[in-house]
Amino acid sequence: MTVSDDIKDKDPAHALDPSLAADEHKTDPFSDEFSANAAGNENNQDASAAKAKHSRLFSIVAAALIALFIAGTGYFTASGVRSYMEDGVRADIVEGLHALEENDLDTASNRFLQVLADHPKEVICADYMAWIEARKGNLDKALQYARASFAVDGHLASYELMGYLALCGRGKAVGAQAALYYFEAALRDVPDSQRESKLRSMLSYSLKLCQKRSDYLLIVDRAAKAGLAEGILLRGDADFLGESAGLSPKSALISWQEARRAGDQRALVRIAMMKWYGYGCERNFSEAKELLGEAVRRNIPEAIFDQALINLRHDDNTTASLGLQLMQKAANLGYGPALTVMGILSLQNDLSRRSRNIAFNYFERAAHHGEYTGTAFYAFMLYTGLGPKAADRTKARAVLYEMRKRNVKCVDGIYSYIAHFDGDDMNIKALNQMAYLCAAQIYGAIYFDDGDPMAVHYSKMASASFYTYYTPMRKDQSLTPEIIKQLEHNYVAKLKDPDDIRIDGEKLYTKDFVKLLCYYNPILGAKPFSPGLIGPIILNAPALPEIYDQYHIEMHRINGWAGIGEPDAWYVNL
Numbered sequence: 001m002t003v004s005d006d007i008k009d010k011d012p013a014h015a016l017d018p019s020l021a022a023d024e025h026k027t028d029p030f031s032d033e034f035s036a037n038a039a040g041n042e043n044n045q046d047a048s049a050a051k052a053k054h055s056r057l058f059s060i061v062a063a064a065l066i067a068l069f070i071a072g073t074g075y076f077t078a079s080g081v082r083s084y085m086e087d088g089v090r091a092d093i094v095e096g097l098h099a100l101e102e103n104d105l106d107t108a109s110n111r112f113l114q115v116l117a118d119h120p121k122e123v124i125c126a127d128y129m130a131w132i133e134a135r136k137g138n139l140d141k142a143l144q145y146a147r148a149s150f151a152v153d154g155h156l157a158s159y160e161l162m163g164y165l166a167l168c169g170r171g172k173a174v175g176a177q178a179a180l181y182y183f184e185a186a187l188r189d190v191p192d193s194q195r196e197s198k199l200r201s202m203l204s205y206s207l208k209l210c211q212k213r214s215d216y217l218l219i220v221d222r223a224a225k226a227g228l229a230e231g232i233l234l235r236g237d238a239d240f241l242g243e244s245a246g247l248s249p250k251s252a253l254i255s256w257q258e259a260r261r262a263g264d265q266r267a268l269v270r271i272a273m274m275k276w277y278g279y280g281c282e283r284n285f286s287e288a289k290e291l292l293g294e295a296v297r298r299n300i301p302e303a304i305f306d307q308a309l310i311n312l313r314h315d316d317n318t319t320a321s322l323g324l325q326l327m328q329k330a331a332n333l334g335y336g337p338a339l340t341v342m343g344i345l346s347l348q349n350d351l352s353r354r355s356r357n358i359a360f361n362y363f364e365r366a367a368h369h370g371e372y373t374g375t376a377f378y379a380f381m382l383y384t385g386l387g388p389k390a391a392d393r394t395k396a397r398a399v400l401y402e403m404r405k406r407n408v409k410c411v412d413g414i415y416s417y418i419a420h421f422d423g424d425d426m427n428i429k430a431l432n433q434m435a436y437l438c439a440a441q442i443y444g445a446i447y448f449d450d451g452d453p454m455a456v457h458y459s460k461m462a463s464a465s466f467y468t469y470y471t472p473m474r475k476d477q478s479l480t481p482e483i484i485k486q487l488e489h490n491y492v493a494k495l496k497d498p499d500d501i502r503i504d505g506e507k508l509y510t511k512d513f514v515k516l517l518c519y520y521n522p523i524l525g526a527k528p529f530s531p532g533l534i535g536p537i538i539l540n541a542p543a544l545p546e547i548y549d550q551y552h553i554e555m556h557r558i559n560g561w562a563g564i565g566e567p568d569a570w571y572v573n574l
Contacts, residue, residue, distance in 0.1 A: 229262035249280030301335035336371025360387030413512035444489030
């Protein structure tokens with residue numbers, strides 16, 4: 001009932017003070033008491049009666065006004081308190097969002113936590129806290145806040161993050177199946193016109209987070225079905241390497257051709273090298289070179305690397321010089337194998353302090369890009385102190401341990417050496433042996449497939465009547481003298497017995513050094529599954545509610561903010 005309704009229903013004076021009813025009754029002109037005394041007192045009471053009447057009316061009106069004031073004040077006070085509290089919460093949230101724009105994580109976190117302490121259902125704060133902790137790499141805390149967010153009925157903002165956390169092994173439901181469930185839930189809030197592209201984006205990022213081969217293959221398959229070019233490319237990789245149902249170079253070629261049509265031009269390198277080696281198709285060197293040249297013009301690092309190796313293996317100085325320029329270009333693009341090659345070539349015939357420092361810097365960068373041979377050199381130089389930094393055996397062992405967990409065989413040579421040898425002179429000789437072996441492979445003199453993570457698959461392919469990784473020239477009847485002349489050192493025989501190798505008249509300190517010979521024949525670029533170390537999860541900030549638009553918060557600044565920064569490729573690829 002409103003104040004105006006109350007006035008209509010009863011005298012406000014009665015409402016304020018019931019005793020007024022008795023006094024008023026005594027002056028009622030229709031009361032018995034008034035009738036009995038009316039004759040004698042009529043003249044004397046006229047003036048006083050009028051005065052009393054005015055007094056009573058004034059009291060009634062005053063009381064009514066007081067009542068109205070009190071009721072109104074109470075109403076507006078309560079409303080004002082609520083409004084003040086809401087404005088205070090909103091001010092804290094806005095201040096937190098503006099702090100994010102300025103890359104001030106501490107202030108943002110403090111403001112959001114302040115709100116959540118008193119208002120746990122302010123999901124925007126939970127959303128942003130989950131996002132902040134994910135970017136910091138605090139995945140358990142990110143999970144806590146994400147759960148607080150999606151616990152609110154109908155709120156789906158944190159489901160994408162929950163999917164990524166599931167792939168990282170966080171939460172009650174983990175793995176690719178759980179991740180796909182969360183992704184589908186997150187897409188319910190996405191407009192139909194954007195849903196397909198958003199799904200592809202989530203699947204693309206998921207490929208970097210998978211910790212199990214089965215999860216990886218499931219995400220690859222789902223990405224391929226969604227039409228993601230990268231997913232189609234990687235499905236071809238899995239078929240070629242035998243990581244899924246079995247070795248199938250022909251189906252791999254079909255997938256790579258489809259990936260190329262879908263826009264992933266990295267498929268060009270794979271198709272070119274299929275033609276080069278004759279995997280799953282007829283060998284065609286001229287077509288291979290044409291496709292590889294197109295990939296080089298598109299600035300694809302794998303193609304530049306392959307073309308560089310092909311050129312380096314020619315006796316013509318001009319061609320070899322061009323190969324070195326291309327290799328430097330691939331290294332400048334951050335391609336791990338090219339960084340390693342440049343490091344090895346820096347040591348060629350020169351183990352001076354300056355050359356070792358240059359090589360170490362290349363190897364360190366290669367390690368951060370997940371390239372195994374470069375990582376092995378980096379760990380060796382770090383362990384022995386042959387680089388510009390002081391020896392750090394603890395860090396070197398940690399690096400080698402991570403490689404061993406991933407079954408990288410070239411690490412065995414380093415472990416074999418450090419278990420039996422030591423001393424500056426011996427360390428320099430060992431580094432010379434390692435560099436000599438790899439340089440010989442770079443220039444096409446030898447190859448040793450036991451050190452190649454993909455070698456076992458190539459040997460299986462040979463048994464299925466496909467070409468081996470490098471078929472010895474004498475066994476390949478398709479090669480004409482003209483082709484042999486054109487290829488020069490790009491077609492070599494396999495190194496069979498490491499014990500036969502002599503470097504400066506000495507046998508290898510450990511024959512496991514030959515397992516460093518990885519990746520340095522022209523390669524397809526097919527990537528085997530390799531789980532990365534779990535680091536920060538980098539994703540766009542949660543969507544900003546429309547109510548905050550009035551505060552002119554520039555969401556593109558938050559979404560574009562690098563924050564912690566992209567995790568080192570070390571964490572992604574090793």
